[in-house]
Amino acid sequence: MARVLLLGATGTIGRAAATALAGAGHDVVCALRRDPGDLPAEVRLADVTRPGGLAEAMGRDGADAVVSCLGSRTGLPQDAWAVDFDANRHALDWAEAAGAARMVYLSAICVQKPRLVFQHAKMTMEATLRASRLEHVILRPTAFFKSLSGQIARVRAGRRFLLFGDGRLTACKPISDRDLGAVLARAVTEPGWARRTLPVGGPGPALTPLDQAETLFSLLDRAPAVRHVPPGLLSGAARALDVAGRLSPGLAARAELARIGHYYATESMLVWDAAAGRYDAEATPEYGADTLRDHYARVLRGEVAVDLGDHAMF
Numbered sequence: 001m002a003r004v005l006l007l008g009a010t011g012t013i014g015r016a017a018a019t020a021l022a023g024a025g026h027d028v029v030c031a032l033r034r035d036p037g038d039l040p041a042e043v044r045l046a047d048v049t050r051p052g053g054l055a056e057a058m059g060r061d062g063a064d065a066v067v068s069c070l071g072s073r074t075g076l077p078q079d080a081w082a083v084d085f086d087a088n089r090h091a092l093d094w095a096e097a098a099g100a101a102r103m104v105y106l107s108a109i110c111v112q113k114p115r116l117v118f119q120h121a122k123m124t125m126e127a128t129l130r131a132s133r134l135e136h137v138i139l140r141p142t143a144f145f146k147s148l149s150g151q152i153a154r155v156r157a158g159r160r161f162l163l164f165g166d167g168r169l170t171a172c173k174p175i176s177d178r179d180l181g182a183v184l185a186r187a188v189t190e191p192g193w194a195r196r197t198l199p200v201g202g203p204g205p206a207l208t209p210l211d212q213a214e215t216l217f218s219l220l221d222r223a224p225a226v227r228h229v230p231p232g233l234l235s236g237a238a239r240a241l242d243v244a245g246r247l248s249p250g251l252a253a254r255a256e257l258a259r260i261g262h263y264y265a266t267e268s269m270l271v272w273d274a275a276a277g278r279y280d281a282e283a284t285p286e287y288g289a290d291t292l293r294d295h296y297a298r299v300l301r302g303e304v305a306v307d308l309g310d311h312a313m314f
């Protein structure tokens with residue numbers, strides 16, 4: 001049992017991590033900007049984006065480990081640097097000053113091929129953590145279930161599933177919130193994971209968007225009905241918005257959102273084999289047991305609601 005400071009516990013994975021850490025018998029304290037009132041852990045209100053914000057909230061209390069599931073809610077440049085980098089770096093500073101033994105940082109598998117601002121912010125955090133004195137574990141998960149659930153409502157309403165290209169441009173091994181929460185809890189104490197950067201997939205096989213569409217339609221007992229969308233639409237929109245964005249910060253932000261959309265339409269969330277120049281499903285480690293099919297079935301039965309957050313388009 002350890003005393004664990006958890007950041008980002010109001011988020012999708014942070015919430016699952018709080019449950020897994022408490023379930024593993026750890027003494028969990030969450031630093032948050034708002035208390036949702038239903039977390040299985042102690043809550044301290046803190047502005048984690050400000051240097052010293054955590055120190056004020058924690059006072060003289062220390063922790064054996066810090067787990068960060070903090071992430072920018074929008075992915076937009078200013079927010080990404082403020083949250084994905086600054087807030088996490090403040091957490092690292094606090095962990096070092098408080099004498100914590102380990103920091104577990106939830107990054108993302110897409111930083112392997114960084115093109116987006118939030119990916120650079122996450123990579124900078126990863127590098128800062130690796131250079132620190134602290135024992136660290138960096139987890140790079142593949143796609144979360146919520147990110148592959150955005151089309152359930154439209155398909156259920158009788159509309160077609162939208163596929164970029166032929167629906168086989170990308171693949172991923174999706175992981176459930178619960179399974180990733182368990183991996184985060186394991187990372188707090190697993191001796192063999194110290195100072196490692198680990199890609200984290202869910203149970204295989206790797207699924208393409210076409211596989212996701214077929215799964216959804218088979219659960220609805222309907223023939224697949226899809227609409228093909230050229231991914232170039234998003235890259236074209238990003239270029240146009242970049243030009244318009246010189247006049248308006250709002251349009252510049254939309255350009256970054258279009259780039260994010262194009263990235264996920266064309267890049268897989270699997271381990272990237274740089275030497276071979278391809279994604280490698282076999283090399284993407286599998287954790288947990290929850291399948292996307294079961295998740296879709298539970299959503300369709302109304303047993304779980306999907307909070308798409310700010311990434312509703314994915």
Ligand SMILES: NC(=O)c1ccc[n+]([C@@H]2O[C@H](COP(=O)([O-])OP(=O)(O)OC[C@H]3O[C@@H](n4cnc5c(N)ncnc54)[C@H](OP(=O)(O)O)[C@@H]3O)[C@@H](O)[C@H]2O)c1
Pocket residue numbers: 007008009010011012013014033034048049069070071072073083106107108109140141142143144145147309311
């Ligand atoms: N979606 C995917 O498929 C995927 C795949 C791989 C990796 N990831 C990464 O995994 C991480 C966790 O994702 P998630 O979906 O669980 O995130 P999420 O649901 O968006 O939650 C983000 C957490 O960070 C906190 N946060 C954001 N901005 C903040 C700010 N300015 N000040 C204080 N707290 C702030 C949020 O607090 P509030 O509730 O107060 O806003 C929340 O607790 C992210 O870094 C994400 O990029 C996502």
